[in-house]
Amino acid sequence: MIRFSLTRLRTLVIGGLMAAGLLSFPGIALASTVTPPDDPASRGARPPYSVLHMNVCLSGYAGCYPRTQYPKIVDEVVERIQANDVNAVTLNEACSGDVAEIAERTGYHYRFATVVYNGAPLACKSPGGRGEFGNAVLTKEAIRAAEDAPYSRFSGVEQRRWLCVTTARGVDVCTSHLSTDGEAAGSTNSTQCAELAQVLAARGRPTVFAGDVNRRSSCAPQGHWTLTDADATQAPGIQHAYGNLTAPALELEQTTYTDHDALVIRAGLPK
Template sequence: MKRAGLRRSAALWIAAALAALAAVAVPVAQAQTAAAQPFAVLQLNLCNSGFADCYSDGKSVDSAIAAIQQRRPDVVTLNEVCAPDITRMTHETGYRWAFTPVGDKATGSPYACKDGRGDYGVAILTNPDLGAAGEAVARQYAAQDGGNEQRVLLCVPYSKVAACTTHLSASDGQVAAEQCRELSGVATALGAESVIGGDLNLVAGGNPDVQGCVPDGWYRTDDGSVQHVLAMDVFRFEHAETIPIDGTDHPGLLVATTR
């Protein structure tokens, strides 16, 4: 009888110990799950220079502001915008901003939007939760096509995340591919977890293939056409969707990840 009692006591002790371990394991698993935070990138080409057929007198800016207010992405990458568009967008969304104009080969000055609407270029908007920006990297590409517009890259580092954007050559695919590889090199050298959003004027499976400028340890998703988001694989891909943006010939590309 004494041995049976000891066996029962031992069994009860083991059961209690296992229950205690389970009680510890569940919060640990929950903490690990909770540690993955959502992170979203919205890529937009607003066609707002005034020169292209898709120009709609600012209608695309209205639509972009509404999309940002509704979806609240962490990063918004913007192409074909004018400097005053960014001023308005930051005022109405509360996002932080960085902007750089493309170059005008004929004048050596920034390229201007039509009708005196300020400099024309690319921009990055960021949710205030990302904090203050470090020193931005903004420059013209070494490779340029024969057109007057000198394409540029823009990267902005934050404490743990960096974001880049660009709008690559539309007339020469080989030049676009060279520009894309230069951008990828800059993004990987930033020393932070990085994402890129832009109108690359390259497609998957094309010649040249946009996949050729995706660095090792990165992945890419697109809108089915020339807009792409590239991200280091620390950003675990969840899903991508296109969203309608009035007043431009490009949809918005919203990519949801966790990190």
């Protein structure tokens, strides 16, 4: 005859109930043998290269500046970089000191292109001490090289420039902010648009551009796709992305502290 002690019997009964899922105790987690499917959807897979673009209106002179509630716009940029976990960021109407702070808070590398205004660099104001006005590219990967140059024409007193960086990953990321005199043939904006197309066509590497081009028709060179913020809630249609990466997709995010929506571009890298 097989004898069980009362304690032994209780142990067997409780163990059986727990194994059957009929009994549980607070603080005790039962191991699961279910393995989630190994597919891209379950892993939340995304294309391997992504760029965030924002026009941040930080000079302190423009009519949109009060909306930034400085420094809240800087916090918003940092939050969007971290939330989207992008490889690169392009910023228009930025200030060099604010860009340096954003880079420090996110751990990104950066290059800044100062815009000449009335023949000299423009110091950002309200508050001062934030450096000079211009455009920036920030990247998660190290920057191996950078180039920037003015266009041959500009309207008014603000010089317009393009900026491109080459990352350690072998991707070129570019930005620019074009003039606002319209896109009719012969306008300054159209001249800058044509020159920008030449710059992008000559890069010779996987390239992505994002910027406020102040026009609705594309400046992309032949062989590059075009994405625009035509569905934006603010100033739709004038911020563009161009590139020769594969399968591009655009996400628009409504911003709180600037007068343009944010663009998030995701695409594949050519093999």
